[in-house]
Amino acid sequence: MSDIQIVNAPAGVEGSGFFATSLDKAIGLARANSLWPLPFATSCCGIEFMATMGSHYDLSRFGAERLSFSPRQADLLMVMGTISKKMGPVLRQVYLQMAEPRWVMAVGACASSGGIFDTYSVLQGIDEVIPVDVYVPGCPPRPEAIIDGFMAIQQLVKTETLRRREEPKYQELLAKYGIQ
Amino acid sequence: MGKIANEVLLQKLTDKFGEQVAQTGADFGLLTVETNKEVITDVLTFLKTDAALQFIYLTDLTAIHYPEQEKQIGVIYHLHSLTTNTRIRIKVFLTLEDLHIPTASTIWDGANWMERETYDFFGVIFDGHPDLRRILNVDDMTVFPMRKEFPLEDPNRIDKKDYFFGR
Numbered sequence: 379m380s381d382i383q384i385v386n387a388p389a390g391v392e393g394s395g396f397f398a399t400s401l402d403k404a405i406g407l408a409r410a411n412s413l414w415p416l417p418f419a420t421s422c423c424g425i426e427f428m429a430t431m432g433s434h435y436d437l438s439r440f441g442a443e444r445l446s447f448s449p450r451q452a453d454l455l456m457v458m459g460t461i462s463k464k465m466g467p468v469l470r471q472v473y474l475q476m477a478e479p480r481w482v483m484a485v486g487a488c489a490s491s492g493g494i495f496d497t498y499s500v501l502q503g504i505d506e507v508i509p510v511d512v513y514v515p516g517c518p519p520r521p522e523a524i525i526d527g528f529m530a531i532q533q534l535v536k537t538e539t540l541r542r543r544e545e546p547k548y549q550e551l552l553a554k555y556g557i558q
Numbered sequence: 559m560g561k562i563a564n565e566v567l568l569q570k571l572t573d574k575f576g577e578q579v580a581q582t583g584a585d586f587g588l589l590t591v592e593t594n595k596e597v598i599t600d601v602l603t604f605l606k607t608d609a610a611l612q613f614i615y616l617t618d619l620t621a622i623h624y625p626e627q628e629k630q631i632g633v634i635y636h637l638h639s640l641t642t643n644t645r646i647r648i649k650v651f652l653t654l655e656d657l658h659i660p661t662a663s664t665i666w667d668g669a670n671w672m673e674r675e676t677y678d679f680f681g682v683i684f685d686g687h688p689d690l691r692r693i694l695n696v697d698d699m700t701v702f703p704m705r706k707e708f709p710l711e712d713p714n715r716i717d718k719k720d721y722f723f724g725r
Binding site for chain 2: 463464466491492496497498499500502506
């Protein structure tokens with residue numbers, strides 16, 4: 379008997395030989411359980427991420443086994459660590475190179491708000507340059523907190539409608555950051 | 559060769575440059591002299607090339623800002639004589655209106671990046687420097703962040719605003 383658990387099917391109509399659900403839910407399910415994270419690790423939060431990826435916490439249990447070090451194939455940008463103002467344009471470039479749909483997670487106090495580095499050289503939160511979906515607090519956050527943030531991303535991915543990225547509200551959000 | 563005594567070192571400098579070089583202190587036994595930008599190149603060259611002194615190593619080159627002084631910006635050189643294990647600190651003070659000083663990169667190649675950093679943070683202009691542009695901060699920065707009039711905390715920071723804490 380295998381102890382591999384598979385995700386529950388979304389709500390739908392089931393009968394003999396068929397199962398019907400909405401395309402949104404089916405695609406959301408597939409996306410949420412096969413996210414490819416791009417780790418943008420600049421400091422100590424990145425060390426916690428290494429523990430998160432390691433065998434003890436094992437982020438691959440959540441379908442994020444495959445890290446994408448190319449932004450072209452990544453679904454989730456995980457920004458972990460202090461982002462200096464000089465790094466800001468680099469981070470923005472990485473975000474622009476990601477294909478839609480894309481999600482962003484700010485891990486730790488520095489990525490979320492600048493943290494203790496309230497100074498001229500440090501970006502006061504990455505949401506100054508790119509939109510952020512989930513913030514994970516902590517300095518640095520424990521792997522459990524990163525997993526919790528990742529599960530929040532999964533929830534967003536699961537419940538996102540297929541048309542969300544074409545909505546004027548989303549375009550407005552991007553325009554606020556000067557994208558497109 | 560043993561360590562050169564501060565008195566001997568100061569005597570050599572005053573013999574050569576007279577009143578243009580004056581001692582301002584010797585904290586922790588480190589001789590500190592002040593000079594001016596007209597002779598700074600000569601002073602540095604003399605210290606480096608003199609057979610008995612041989613201050614061949616430029617430990618550091620930086621600046622300091624004293625807003626209460628008439629000459630607000632001080633450029634500071636730390637030299638080290640590796641043959642005698644003697645150190646010296648040289649200061650040159652400049653007014654905010656005229657922040658020009660001759661470059662030391664003609665004497666030590668290592669001064670190149672140190673001067674770029676000093677320009678980056680204090681706005682000191684090193685005349686004759688081969689490539690004087692910002693080195694650490696973003697290129698489009700318009701201020702010199704280590705000057706005292708520049709606020710320590712980033713004005714874009716919102717999560718420390720008083721109204722979040724009921725103040």
